[in-house]
Amino acid sequence: MGNNSLKRVFKNMGTQKLIAILALVFIYVFFAVFSSSFRTSNTLISIFDSSYYIGFMAIGVTFVIITGGIDLSIGTVLICSSLIGGVLYEKGLPLALVLICIILIGALFGFINGILVSKFKLPAFIATLGTMMITRGFGSIVTKTKSITYPLRTAEDGWYKSLFRTGPIGNMETGFPTGFIILMVLAIAMAIFLNKTRPGRYILALGSNKEATRLSGVNVVKWETLAYVISGTFAGLAAISYIAIYSTVQPGSGNGFEMDAIAGVVIGGTSLAGGVGSIAGTIIGVFIMSILKVGLPFIGLQPHYQLFITGFVIILAVYADVRNRAKSSKN
Amino acid sequence: MEGIDKSFAGVSALKQAKLEVKAGEVHALMGENGAGKSTLMKILTGIYSKDNGSIKFDEKEVEFKNPREAQDAGIVIVHQELNMMNHLTVAQNLFIGKENMKGKFINDRANNEQAKLLFKKINIDIDPKEIMGNLTVGRQQMVEIAKAISTDAKVIVFDEPTAALTETEITELFKIIRDLRNKGIGIVYISHRMDEIKQITDRVTVMRDGEYVGTLITEECTKDDIISMMVGRVIYEDPKQTSNVPADAPVVLSVKNLNAGKMVRDVSFELKKGEILGFSGLMGAGRTETARAIFGADPKESGQIFVNGKEVTINNPMDAVNAGIGYLSEDRKRYGVIVQKTVADNSVMANLENYSSGIFINDKKVKKDSKKYVELLKTKTPSVDQYVMNLSGGNQQKVVIAKWLIRDSEILIFDEPTRGIDVGAKSEIYSLMNELVKEGKSIIMISSELTEVLRMSDRVIVMCEGRIAGEFSIEEANQEKIMHSATLRK
Numbered sequence: 001m002g003n004n005s006l007k008r009v010f011k012n013m014g015t016q017k018l019i020a021i022l023a024l025v026f027i028y029v030f031f032a033v034f035s036s037s038f039r040t041s042n043t044l045i046s047i048f049d050s051s052y053y054i055g056f057m058a059i060g061v062t063f064v065i066i067t068g069g070i071d072l073s074i075g076t077v078l079i080c081s082s083l084i085g086g087v088l089y090e091k092g093l094p095l096a097l098v099l100i101c102i103i104l105i106g107a108l109f110g111f112i113n114g115i116l117v118s119k120f121k122l123p124a125f126i127a128t129l130g131t132m133m134i135t136r137g138f139g140s141i142v143t144k145t146k147s148i149t150y151p152l153r154t155a156e157d158g159w160y161k162s163l164f165r166t167g168p169i170g171n172m173e174t175g176f177p178t179g180f181i182i183l184m185v186l187a188i189a190m191a192i193f194l195n196k197t198r199p200g201r202y203i204l205a206l207g208s209n210k211e212a213t214r215l216s217g218v219n220v221v222k223w224e225t226l227a228y229v230i231s232g233t234f235a236g237l238a239a240i241s242y243i244a245i246y247s248t249v250q251p252g253s254g255n256g257f258e259m260d261a262i263a264g265v266v267i268g269g270t271s272l273a274g275g276v277g278s279i280a281g282t283i284i285g286v287f288i289m290s291i292l293k294v295g296l297p298f299i300g301l302q303p304h305y306q307l308f309i310t311g312f313v314i315i316l317a318v319y320a321d322v323r324n325r326a327k328s329s330k331n
Numbered sequence: 332m333e334g335i336d337k338s339f340a341g342v343s344a345l346k347q348a349k350l351e352v353k354a355g356e357v358h359a360l361m362g363e364n365g366a367g368k369s370t371l372m373k374i375l376t377g378i379y380s381k382d383n384g385s386i387k388f389d390e391k392e393v394e395f396k397n398p399r400e401a402q403d404a405g406i407v408i409v410h411q412e413l414n415m416m417n418h419l420t421v422a423q424n425l426f427i428g429k430e431n432m433k434g435k436f437i438n439d440r441a442n443n444e445q446a447k448l449l450f451k452k453i454n455i456d457i458d459p460k461e462i463m464g465n466l467t468v469g470r471q472q473m474v475e476i477a478k479a480i481s482t483d484a485k486v487i488v489f490d491e492p493t494a495a496l497t498e499t500e501i502t503e504l505f506k507i508i509r510d511l512r513n514k515g516i517g518i519v520y521i522s523h524r525m526d527e528i529k530q531i532t533d534r535v536t537v538m539r540d541g542e543y544v545g546t547l548i549t550e551e552c553t554k555d556d557i558i559s560m561m562v563g564r565v566i567y568e569d570p571k572q573t574s575n576v577p578a579d580a581p582v583v584l585s586v587k588n589l590n591a592g593k594m595v596r597d598v599s600f601e602l603k604k605g606e607i608l609g610f611s612g613l614m615g616a617g618r619t620e621t622a623r624a625i626f627g628a629d630p631k632e633s634g635q636i637f638v639n640g641k642e643v644t645i646n647n648p649m650d651a652v653n654a655g656i657g658y659l660s661e662d663r664k665r666y667g668v669i670v671q672k673t674v675a676d677n678s679v680m681a682n683l684e685n686y687s688s689g690i691f692i693n694d695k696k697v698k699k700d701s702k703k704y705v706e707l708l709k710t711k712t713p714s715v716d717q718y719v720m721n722l723s724g725g726n727q728q729k730v731v732i733a734k735w736l737i738r739d740s741e742i743l744i745f746d747e748p749t750r751g752i753d754v755g756a757k758s759e760i761y762s763l764m765n766e767l768v769k770e771g772k773s774i775i776m777i778s779s780e781l782t783e784v785l786r787m788s789d790r791v792i793v794m795c796e797g798r799i800a801g802e803f804s805i806e807e808a809n810q811e812k813i814m815h816s817a818t819l820r821k
Binding site for chain 2: 197198207
């Protein structure tokens with residue numbers, strides 16, 4: 001039985017996730033071998049820094065993708081909620097409340113997406129494309145197109161930066177990547193939520209076969225909406241990690257953030273056709289992306305090579321998924 | 332259930348339908364395609380609501396507003412198409428919506444244990460932790476049955492449960508059904524397979540055209556009794572008396588040992604010039620699959636196709652069109668016409684190269700020719716610039732016919748040509764088909780309506796489970812014979 005169930009764990013985990021883990025290790029070792037300066041804790045911290053906001057977005061959007069939907073608005077919701085938060089801060093709202101507002105704004109946009117998709121039956125692609133444009137425009141409107149700068153580390157309100165890194169980038173002592181702990185704790189919590197609670201189970205079920213789930217007496221509208229609310233909430237969390245690392249937010253930026261997150265999810269083995277997905281896979285996918293982003297300059301390639309290479313990786317990952325599906329539908 | 336009426340958009344689907352099931356019996360519900368069996372069962376299980384009539388369950392008048400209410404009362408249905416979440420495990424499927432919990436978390440261990448007990452109860456060996464999609468269709472069906480039993484059902488409806496099962500799986504299923512019966516559960520068994528009805532059921536209720544025909548005790552009747560009740564004595568339309576095709580007419584299409592998937596096994600037949608060859612059989616007999624394989628729409632495993640005596644290779648619809656074969660799909664909206672395009676655009680769709688110079692389409696010629704066919708086929712449309720979606724079903728069908736006539740197809744496959752078409756337009760399509768064969772075209776007509784098959788065909792081929800189960804000249808064909816072949820297994 002033990003051997004048997006272990007075999008099944010591997011089978012169910014999917015070759016794709018296994019390949020993703022191997023790819024993650026391979027890429028890291030590759031850079032470490034070819035560049036001695038890559039092997040520093042400094043670089044490792046940079047990798048973490050650039051993984052937080054994409055990581056949070058990716059965790060959230062995993063839920064939406066498992067339902068068979070998509071959320072294109074997460075990147076601009078990140079920017080929009082940071083900008084609104086910045087305006088509130090300038091108006092004198094305490095920073096702690098500002099951070100909570102940022103999360104709530106993300107959740108609100110997620111809720112709007114969810115209602116549009118589950119209740120009004122809009123195609124997810126179109127509904128979230130709409131909110132993507134709305135949030136991008138809205139961010140510029142509230143700031144009158146001026147950029148927003150959050151307090152620096154040395155300022156009185158600089159404490160929030162320590163949530164993600166305890167000090168300036170340098171080594172583990174002066175700048176410990178606390179954000180990694182937050183990311184991991186939330187990832188584990190959401191993985192348990194997905195696999196061990198009713199809402200998670202229903203999200204997986206409706207992504208696999210919505211009609212069958214509905215006929216089983218499950219309120220599919222409610223749980224599909226919840227998936228988008230999770231996605232929006234995590235976009236809000238991503239906004240906090242973004243301002244903690246980068247401080248300055250430009251209206252109109254955030255282009256392509258959602259694609260980085262979705263790419264991470266897909267590389268991690270979550271199927272765009274719905275029904276299958278895991279948070280662990282998503283985290284692996286996100287780190288593949290950030291190692292590529294940080295590592296390529298070390299071997300003399302400019303960051304835009306990251307785009308070029310990620311494109312190939314995504315096509316490969318989705319092709320593996322499509323082939324798996326074709327195979328299993330034949331049986 | 333008594334005096335049940337139901338109509339959809341003014342079309343009556345059930346008229347005074349009736350069914351009585353006792354505890355501890357297996358009751359067969361039979362009838363031709365469209366006799367109203369499924370509609371009646373959907374009303375029973377709360378998927379549809381009835382217009383009139385009464386349902387009594389355990390002596391009490393009931394009306395279920397949704398499947399959940401019926402389930403809670405103890406009436407469940409095992410659907411023909413399985414309703415499964417393929418990516419979840421067996422136990423997760425079984426307990427969806429009613430999981431065992433440990434506080435806020437799902438207790439998967441308890442679910443698996445309970446599933447194991449359930450499977451033990453009906454004597455099947457399925458690992459609750461297996462992913463649903465990895466099971467065979469037969470095993471998935473067992474899980475559905477287990478799900479039905481887990482709700483303490485008193486009545487279980489099986490809608491064509493054996494359609495996708497292998498011989499051993501059927502034996503296994505019948506054992507389970509007998510066990511359930513012995514436990515006092517009432518079972519409604521819908522199937523087209525006469526042998527199974529004789530084997531497993533206690534009584535048979537026959538429906539025809541949405542009406543109750545009668546109930547027989549299975550042991551006391553023969554297959555022929557049931558068949559004649561299903562088809563009835565009433566002949567709605569005069570059948571064709573003799574074939575119009577001379578015996579020495581040349582063969583235009585010859586199919587030899589065609590195999591394509593489960594639904595097309597070793598199919599061989601010939602089509603003569605000027606002939607209407609009727610393809611009869613029940614739903615899922617493999618007629619459409621055969622047509623699609625011939626037309627190159629689905630891949631073939633083996634077999635040869637000869638057109639006018641010459642072997643042709645058909646790997647895709649383009650090859651078929653070039654060989655002079657046209658296919659009019661049973662699902663017009665999905666495969667026949669592009670409803671957002673005009674009559675003229677649709678008419679020349681299969682033949683654009685003859686209507687273009689270079690890369691440009693010659694609109695004038697397109698309009699002239701499509702107008703010609705609109706007049707010829709008497710298509711009712713204000714102009715050839717009308718969007719096809721604004722036409723009635725019958726007229727849309729004529730646009731499809733025009734498409735293949737413009738292409739000069741010699742062999743036309745009509746798949747359910749009159750489905751969803753009103754009576755007036757039906758007879759127009761019929762006379763059009765008769766004119767086409769008079770002009771020397773040859774037609775394969777797939778139809779689920781026996782009266783249509785008998786009225787139009789010069790020869791009838793009956794399919795059953797992917798194989799040709801019978802062939803009749805129109806002189807010898809009648810409803811009983813066709814039904815007999817169609818319900819015979821192998």
